[in-house]
Amino acid sequence: MTARRGRRTVARKRHKTPWRPVAVCAGVLVLQLLMIWTALRPYAVGALALGVLGAVLWWLWRTDRLVRESDRTWREEDGIRAGHRTLAEVDTMTGTQFEELIAGLCRRDGCTAVRRVGGSGDNGVDVTGRLPDGRSMIIQCKRYAPHRAVAGRDLRDLLGARVHFGADLAICVTTARYSRPAGAFAAGHGIAALHRDHVGLWNSGAALPSLLGVSDAGQGDHRHRVRWKKTYG
Structure with a gap:
């Protein structure tokens, strides 16, 4: 009985042992990722802010161009109708x-x-x-x-x-x-x-x-x- 229990204990230890290095490696990897993210976070936030700012500026420029083109066309047509062009x-x-x-x-x-x-x-x-x-x-x-x-x-x-x-x-x-x-x-x-x-x-x-x-x-x-x-x- 004692010998059989000893064999079960050894088998259980053999079964659990491979997970320990995996858990250690995963913990180290997570820690490294956190460290990298902490270092890169200002750059990532800056890049995101620049992207958003560029999109907003492009939208404003496009909207202004469309408005100006529409206004120019309207003024040309209105000038023709009213005879205001010199x-x-x-x-x-x-x-x-x-x-x-x-x-x-x-x-x-x-x-x-x-x-x-x-x-x-x-x-x-x-x-x-x-x-x-x-x-x-x-x-x-x-x-x-x-x-x-x-x-x-x-x-x-x-x-x-x-x-x-x-x-x-x-x-x-x-x-x-x-x-x-x-x-x-x-x-x-x-x-x-x-x-x-x-x-x-x-x-x-x-x-x-x-x-x-x-x-x-x-x-x-x-x-x-x-x-x-x-x-x-």
Whole structure:
């Protein structure tokens, strides 16, 4: 009996002995982790704070950008409607912005199907649409410096574009002036040539049809002029 009990005691000791080093190693590992965390905690907290701050700054920057873009778009549209933009401000526009301005003025004056098509491969046409009386029109926009002049070759290209698009009326709008040959070409081929002063009047509230009626040039052929007089008196 005594011998059997001794054997059980030895077996129990053999069974328990392997867990002791494991527990010691685990305790040492936990202690080391606590020591490492204590040393690294300020850096971890700092990195987390920087990450949060960066996310907040990015969100604020993105929100400000969206608000500014929305406000800029609203101001452009409101300026077109109210005619508050000055020629000096128009002179600072890019070519694309000037085209958008002209398209907006057309819509303001009751033109329909207005679309900006300026860009590469536009065949010399920047805006297309229909006048209030139903005539189709194409517009070429020249956002030039005030001292420059639109040359006759530009209007010859516009005349070709009118044929290409099958439009009733071709209009050239510039922030500058027209050379004498260009003006003569426009008058002789029914092209509405709107110069800097016309742009100022248009932007200040004058309607596009009234600008086209400044002279006979640009009113289209006799059939279109008769229809215009019948419609608008």
